[in-house]
Amino acid sequence: MKLKPAKAAAEGSASAVETKQKKKFFEGGVKGLIKKYENLGYKAKKKVYHFISRLFIYFVLIEMAYLFILPFIYIFSTSLMSSQDYMDPTVQYIPTSVNWTNFVKAYQALDYIKSFFNSMGTSLLSALFQTVSCALIGYSLGRYKFRGRNLLFLLVVLVLLIPPQVMILASYGMWAELHMVNTWGPVVLPTVFGLGLRGALFVMIYMYFFQRIPSVMDDAARIDGAGPLRVFGIIMLPLVKSAIAIVFIFSFVWHWNDNYEAPTYMYLEGKQTLQPRLANIQNYFNKYASSQMMSELDKALSEPMLFAGCLMVMIPVLIVYIVGQKQLAAGIERIGVIE
């Protein structure tokens, strides 16, 4: 019984001390705070600075990461909605009932198995070829000095700058002469030689990585009697693992997402890749709707199916990205670091 008031008194005094301290802390407003900061020692100053800067970084990055993740959430949630849910403005992000029929419809509209096979085949082959062939030319540009090297480099830059639209007509005619339209050839063959979709960019990435390897490495191997191919395959390639990861992942993903060149060369039903099917998915929805003309209402109604299709097209790339993410991140960590 006696203890109670004593405790209360103690508490009171404690809170009094606290408010006193609070008062002390905020004394003089912002100016006082700045003054206090200036009076701190070097180390404490740095700590405060560090804390504030981290706070700032997290704030900004989380804000921006939200904008990057939002479309994922949007696609995912819309793909599960029924058309009624989609049209209903009160339904935001969380569907009233999970609707899997969108996926079945999208599967049919995309002609998924065939298109997937075409997409996967062209992307995987192109990525594999580009990873090897771009390494060859990148190695030559990055580690050798020879007459015409600068000209060669200029040509690579030129290829990087030429819009594909300039050549597509003439190339199409060329492939048609060779009877290779509607095969994988027009997409895959150029990649064998280190060209193809963004090939020049990959050459530059490899060149940059090879340039950074100290010359002691291959000199030592050469003195030990290794031939040029051996130096390239056994010494050099393992040193640019991160470049290989970057090039392979980017090449695969860019080929997968290519909605210009591949659809131009492969346009027949059954020969198409996923991208053009996805671009026209709403027209296929029409087959399931009653009216012949695509009305605005039909378009809106087919929206959930469209995003289900998006999700189905996205999945393989997501898997590649998640599997290769560690290597990719390591590549990004290492890129540009001076040993």
Next chain:
Amino acid sequence: MKKTVKLKKKLAHSKRYSLISFEKRRSLEGLVFSIPWLLGFIGFVLIPLVLSVRISFFQTVLTDLYGFQGTSKFVGINNYVKVIQDPAVGQTVFESFGLSLAKVPVIVAFSLFVAVLLKQKFPGRTLFRVIFFIPVILAGTIMTYLFRDGVGQMSVFSSITTGVQGVNTFFGTVMSNIGSIMWASSVEILIFLAALQSVPATLYEVVEIDGASAWESFWHVTLPYISPFVILNCIYALVDSFVASDNPVMSIMNSMTQTGTKYGQASALSWLYMLATLAVILIFILFTRRWLK
């Protein structure tokens, strides 16, 4: 007798080969490594380029695209004249150039800002680095679906501000533009990250001892050191926006080829457009030459 001479010659040749200087052998090796690419360049770039020049001087039909069989009519520079005289084409080209030029500084500034943040050491850095490459995954058709702005349709980003779907507000458009800029800058962020990581840490230590703040060390150490990469990124962003498939000039070209009779004009337009873009890039490089070193 002849045989011995031949043999001798062969010997002499092989001797000379073995005596070939180290430098020469190395330069030969370099050339050999680049031969596949050169072959591909001739086959898949040079020949189509030359052919597309030829197409641009003809009024072609699809069965005789290159005008070798005589069914296509040679029209000289008529295609070019037609393209230049078409006011709609000229306007679109200028508009798309203006838009690209306005977008590039924003993209580069944004990606530099993000790269500087991502370069700092803090827990969860790798996660954020991965998140900022999401746009690369979603490129292509999915991206165009996410960014369309039509009647009753709106981009995902504008829906952040509006809440009610189907209504486009001013802020919605602003958000949509911010989104499109952020989503266009993934590769630029990667390049800047690489550049920032190549700045020697000793330089920062030196200026810190001299009492420079982080702000000052950014302007006096980081920026001068990575200036070539800033230029490089500007060029990359320029090219990227020039050749993007949602560029209005590209859609004009596509519509020309789809009607089936204007292949010559489409080729002429693509050449003019390419020359214009190269000119813009060259002018840009000329002006920024002193930062490229």
